[in-house]
Amino acid sequence: MMRGSFIVGIVLFWIITLFTHVEAISRDVAASPYQRYIVYQALILFWIGIIGLVIIIIMKLKEVKRIQDMDVHKEDEDAPFLD
Amino acid sequence: MISRKLEDWITERYDIKGLGRLLRAKYVPSHCLDASYFTGGLTLFLFIVQFLTGMGLALYYVPHSEYAYKSIVDIMTKLNMGWFFRSLHHWGAQLAIASLFVHFFANLLLKAYRKPRELLWVTGFIMIIVLVFFGLSGYFLIWDQRAFTAIRVATGGAGNLPLIGGPIKVFLRGGIDVTQETLTRFYALHVAILPMISLIIIGLHVLLVQVHGMSVPVSQKDKQGQPQPFFPNVFYKDLIIWFLATGIIVTLAVLLPAGIGTKADPMAPAPENIKPEWYFLFVFQTLKLFPGQMAGFNGETIAMTVISLSVLFVLLVPFLDKRSSAGKPSLAYTCIGVFYLLYFVAMTIIGFLN
Amino acid sequence: MKLDHSLVTRRTFLNTLFGGWLAAIASGGLYAFLKFVFPTAGKEPDFVVLNRADFLDIPGNTVKMFAWGGKPGFFLKRDDGTTLAVKGVCTHMECNISYQPDVKKFYCACHKGWFDDNGRNIAGPPPKPLERFDIVITGQKLVIAKKGAKVDLPKA
Numbered sequence: 001m002m003r004g005s006f007i008v009g010i011v012l013f014w015i016i017t018l019f020t021h022v023e024a025i026s027r028d029v030a031a032s033p034y035q036r037y038i039v040y041q042a043l044i045l046f047w048i049g050i051i052g053l054v055i056i057i058i059m060k061l062k063e064v065k066r067i068q069d070m071d072v073h074k075e076d077e078d079a080p081f082l083d
Numbered sequence: 084m085i086s087r088k089l090e091d092w093i094t095e096r097y098d099i100k101g102l103g104r105l106l107r108a109k110y111v112p113s114h115c116l117d118a119s120y121f122t123g124g125l126t127l128f129l130f131i132v133q134f135l136t137g138m139g140l141a142l143y144y145v146p147h148s149e150y151a152y153k154s155i156v157d158i159m160t161k162l163n164m165g166w167f168f169r170s171l172h173h174w175g176a177q178l179a180i181a182s183l184f185v186h187f188f189a190n191l192l193l194k195a196y197r198k199p200r201e202l203l204w205v206t207g208f209i210m211i212i213v214l215v216f217f218g219l220s221g222y223f224l225i226w227d228q229r230a231f232t233a234i235r236v237a238t239g240g241a242g243n244l245p246l247i248g249g250p251i252k253v254f255l256r257g258g259i260d261v262t263q264e265t266l267t268r269f270y271a272l273h274v275a276i277l278p279m280i281s282l283i284i285i286g287l288h289v290l291l292v293q294v295h296g297m298s299v300p301v302s303q304k305d306k307q308g309q310p311q312p313f314f315p316n317v318f319y320k321d322l323i324i325w326f327l328a329t330g331i332i333v334t335l336a337v338l339l340p341a342g343i344g345t346k347a348d349p350m351a352p353a354p355e356n357i358k359p360e361w362y363f364l365f366v367f368q369t370l371k372l373f374p375g376q377m378a379g380f381n382g383e384t385i386a387m388t389v390i391s392l393s394v395l396f397v398l399l400v401p402f403l404d405k406r407s408s409a410g411k412p413s414l415a416y417t418c419i420g421v422f423y424l425l426y427f428v429a430m431t432i433i434g435f436l437n
Numbered sequence: 438m439k440l441d442h443s444l445v446t447r448r449t450f451l452n453t454l455f456g457g458w459l460a461a462i463a464s465g466g467l468y469a470f471l472k473f474v475f476p477t478a479g480k481e482p483d484f485v486v487l488n489r490a491d492f493l494d495i496p497g498n499t500v501k502m503f504a505w506g507g508k509p510g511f512f513l514k515r516d517d518g519t520t521l522a523v524k525g526v527c528t529h530m531e532c533n534i535s536y537q538p539d540v541k542k543f544y545c546a547c548h549k550g551w552f553d554d555n556g557r558n559i560a561g562p563p564p565k566p567l568e569r570f571d572i573v574i575t576g577q578k579l580v581i582a583k584k585g586a587k588v589d590l591p592k593a
Contacts, residue, residue, distance in 0.1 A: 008457020013464045043337050049462045050330040056455045057319050057326075063447055064315050073201075139473050164473040 109293070109313040114303040119193060120317075121324050122186035123292070128325045129179035129416045130285065132332065133217075134278065136172040144224065146261045146270035151226040152346040159343065168338035176218060178332055180362050182216055184427075191420045196401035198408035203295065206288040213281050218360060220269040220277070228354055231347035234269075235261045237359070240370070243383040244391060253345040261349070301412055364434030365427050366390055397423070484582035485589065490585045491577050493520075500536040503581065508535055510570070511543070511582065515554055522570040522581045523556045529563040543567065 093099060111120060143162065145154040158165035187207065190196060196204035223234045238261065242252030257264030299307065311317055344354070359367050373386040404414035489505055495501050497516040502509050504527065509525035511526065513536065521545070527534050532547035543552040543560070550561035557566045573580040582588050 004453040005456030005460055008453060008458025009464065012451075012461030013468075043334060045332060045495065046333060046465075049458070050326050053326050053455075053458055054323050056451065056458060057289060057323050060451050060455060061316065062453055063437050064551060065317075067448075068312075135470075139470060142474060162473060162476060164469050166468065167474050 091420055093375075106314045107312060108109075109296075110310040110383070111297055111313050112299045112310050113308040114299065114306055115302055116193060116303055119186075119189040120297055121193075121321060122182060122189055124323055125328060126182045126186050126319045127285065127289070128328060129182055129332075130281065132175045132329070133172065133179055134167050137274070137278075139168050140172055141274050146224070146266055146349055147228060148266055149345075150268065151224065152343070155225050155343055159340075165321060165335060166340050167202060170340040172221075172340075174332045175336040177361075178328065180214055180218060182328075183211060184362070187211060188420070188424050188427075190298075190327060191397075191400070191423065193298070193300040193416065194404070194407040194413065194416065195300075197298070197301075197404065198401070198411075200295050200298055200399040202290070203288060203291045204401045205398065206284050206291065209284050210281065210288065213277055213284065215362070216272060217277050217281075220273040222360060223266070223269045224273060225343055226266065226343035226347050228347050228351060228359060229344050231261065231352045231359055233359055234265065236263075236357075237363070240366075240383070240387060243381065243387045245384055245388060248384075248387070288430045301407065301410060318338060328392035340371075358434065361431060361435070365430035368430040368434045368437075393423075447531075481583075483586040484580055484588050485510070487579045487581065488513075489574060489577050489579040493574075498538050498541065505581075511536060512572075512581070513554060515541075520572055521554065521556065522572050524568040524570070526556065527563055528565040528567060529561075534567075552557075 107255055111117070123375060140158065143154060143158050143165070145151055155169070158169050160166070175347045190207070210385055219234070223230050236253050238255045241255065242248045244251065253259065255268065256262075257268045277389075280395060284298070358364065368388050370383065373382040377385050396422045398421075400416065401408070441501070451564050462543045482505065485503060485505060492501055492503075492512050493514075495512075495514050497514055497518065500511045502511060504510070504532050505524055510567070511521075511523050511525045511534075513521040513523070525534050525543075526532070527545035527547065527550050529545065529550050530547055534543045534550075534552070536542075537544050541554050543548070543556070545552075545556075545561070545563065547581045550563040551559050552563065552567050553559050553567075556569050569584065571582045571584060571586075573582060575590065578590070579588070580588055
């Protein structure tokens with residue numbers, strides 16, 4: 001699972017950086033319309049990232065609830081983490 | 084696999100499973116006012132943001148009256164992403180203070196301070212004072228004309244306290260006037276002394292929360308639902324709030340970057356229409372209510388005394404509110420809490436509009 | 438579409454997606470933060486322009502210092518009138534060196550390193566000779582340049 005996360009992370013990270021090239025954003029050069037456009041684009045992609053995380057957490061919470069409602073974790077000290 | 088090996092290495096030496104059991108054993112009560120439980124976690128998260136962005140800024144800031152202003156302009160214009168991290172620090176501070184005030188008023192109104200949580204209240208009270216000094220000292224570090232004037236006014240205001248006012252003023256200013264000495268002091272406060280104090284106090288505060296568990300308001304005692312496990316249910320809800328908070332400060336930082344005025348000049352006339360930061364507006368407005376002379380005393384002195392005593396009263400609330408501590412509804416202290424909240428909100432709004 | 442059996446449980450799938458998504462956002466933030474913390478490094482100059490008369494007219498077996506960026510540089514005139522320009526920083530641990538006219542050598546006091554009047558490391562710990570510069574005389578100007586650097590003098 002760790003390796004899976006790692007690969008997903010790297011792929012997503014490069015997609016995001018390719019789209020935004022964050023390093024171009026600096027206060028004095030952001031005055032031009034093109035730079036402003038990049039800043040706004042980065043902001044929108046960032047929000048997509050945040051909303052994606054929130055959605056995944058909500059899905060995980062539902063999954064956790066589903067398992068908790070099955071009552072399989074009770075009275076079982078060595079059960080794996082319901083993360 | 085490396086992660087498996089590392090896990091084995093640690094579990095052979097430390098009882099990680101026990102820590103996991105502890106986490107799973109932690110349950111959070113659920114009732115219709117349990118949203119207030121998230122305000123503390125949010126404040127903690129914003130503090131972490133402040134620590135991280137502050138560490139970055141400390142690498143570039145020059146605490147000298149000649150160069151402080153220029154170093155901030157350089158951070159904003161020359162450094163990679165400097166404008167972003169300074170704005171993040173600026174907006175993170177605003178949100179941290181707002182979130183702490185919400186946390187404070189929520190716990191004041193829900194009587195979370197009542198027995199046996201008095202010490203939690205005391206540590207929280209210290210954190211409010213620490214955060215106010217964080218804000219004041221951080222605001223001064225940019226060394227522009229507004230900050231300079233504001234610090235002269237604020238330290239001068241503290242000087243109006245009877246007896247202890249004079250020494251406090253000299254301590255804060257490092258002399259009789261706001262100079263380089265003041266900048267050195269506020270820099271030390273902002274990057275060394277206050278972070279140390281807050282680490283200790285926040286640590287104690289969080290530890291005490293673990294010892295006592297979450298407080299259930301008196302009115303909700305009999306209407307509780309099934310308690311939720313902290314991990315994973317409540318923790319993930321915390322995470323959602325933290326991510327949204329990150330989104331908000333990043334958006335504010337990008338759309339409304341922190342600004343800077345003209346460089347401070349101790350000889351220049353004060354800027355037009357000066358106002359303190361929003362979390363000081365209520366003090367500012369209160370001072371305006373008092374006339375210059377009252378019954379032969381200096382009006383400012385009386386005003387500062389009244390404000391200090393009202394703040395001190397907040398610290399003593401858990402020790403005075405006997406009914407709450409006995410587990411009974413305490414209408415008098417609900418009224419006092421509502422009055423404090425209304426006063427704070429009203430004075431802040433009036434201060435804004437003026 | 439619903440599969441009866443799958444090797445990946447819903448929980449593993451969600452955990453992987455969550456971990457990866459989080460790692461991506463965190464590395465984006467970390468990348469920006471590292472860009473901020475590591476400043477764009479300045480570089481040493483490719484050449485410095487000096488006044489010819491100040492340097493060529495010094496007596497034999499003496500040195501005259503010049504500023505090479507933030508570090509010292511030495512202009513040496515030997516007894517026979519030949520010249521040498523070196524960076525005045527020891528190749529061992531970056532201490533500043535000095536010229537000893539009585540033995541006609543450069544000396545580094547940090548760890549007792551010696552260089553001869555050609556900049557070669559002859560005794561002590563220094564692993565490499567001193568960095569030698571090209572000396573170019575153009576009109577009234579003396580240009581001291583890094584070996585192989587292209588010298589573009591601004592048109593006066």
